[in-house]
Amino acid sequence: MVDLSTNGKVSLLTAGHSQMTFYYFNCCEQSNLPLSMDWIEISIYAFIICLILQHVLYKLLPLPKHWISADPTYQAEWANRIVAVSHASFVVWLQLENVYLHIDQDWNYIGQYGSASPLNSRQTLSFGIAVGYFVADSIYCQLYTNADKLMHLHHVLAVVPLLYALLTESHANEVGLAFLILEMTNPLLHLRFFLLAAGKKGSFILFLEELTFFSLFIFLRIVAGSWMAYGVITSETVNDTMKYCCISFHLLDVVWGLMMCQSVMKLYKKYQSKSYKWQVGYTEPSDKTE
DSSP states (O other), X not given: OEEEOTTSOEEEOSSOOOHHHHHHHHHHHHTTSSOSSOHHHHHHHHHHHHHHHHHHHHHHOOXXXXXXXXXXXXXXXXXXXXXXXXXHHHXXXXXXXXXXXXXXXXXXXXGGTTSOOOOOHHHHHHHHHHHHHHHHHHHHHHHHSOOOHHHHHHXXXXXXXXXXXXXXXXXXXXXXXXXXXXXXXXXHHHHHXXXXXXXXXXXXXXXXXXXXXXXXXXXXXXXXXXHHHHHHHTOSXXXXXXXXXXXXXXXXXXXXXXXXXXXHXXXXXXXXXXXXXXXXXXXXXXXXXX
């Protein structure tokens, strides 16, 4: 693993780290710039690439004709979710790598949550990509899918703190860690849609997938999210704008968590009445709750 310190010095920790990634970020650090491109350029490129990928997948994805005829938005839903999983996987990798490298430099990184902090290269890249993706995804969902109002609200609440961190070049720890736990649950959400599309409704593998997603959501976004929200709200170095963003987003997570718990309770009652068929229905396939 390669450790990139804030002054641009590089120390080799372990072997096997991607040399391409190391070279790219090392050049950015030595240039005394957050990135070789401005975050606005990154967001624009991400916006264009996401729209192009969604459109290409929408036109070329080989889905059975009876799926498409049954639901005209199904093809668009597949394209949208494939791009969503790709985006989530990439930004989670960047944020995990950033947290690991930062912990290696300062073991109190997690403990510093709640203190205003400047952005580094990885955070600028991931935040810029996320802004472009969320804007593109909102437009695409509005035009081609049946996304609900909560999904659009989620996108707005996600973009505001990202833009604020990029514009002010501060609060990187707060936004970065919140963004990490947000996107870590995203692939499992979309995996449920793919399993249902593959005819796995009522199967044991779908039950395991939904149980894993529900457990991770409660642990990461409710339990860990509450701890991080407390750190932000009680911090003297975090301004009111970021605190309001944190409270709003966490309340949305709590609402989704309560909706899931309600569905789990309904499932338990079905199990008690012996009508249980390995089916957890806390979200519909067309929902895009993240």
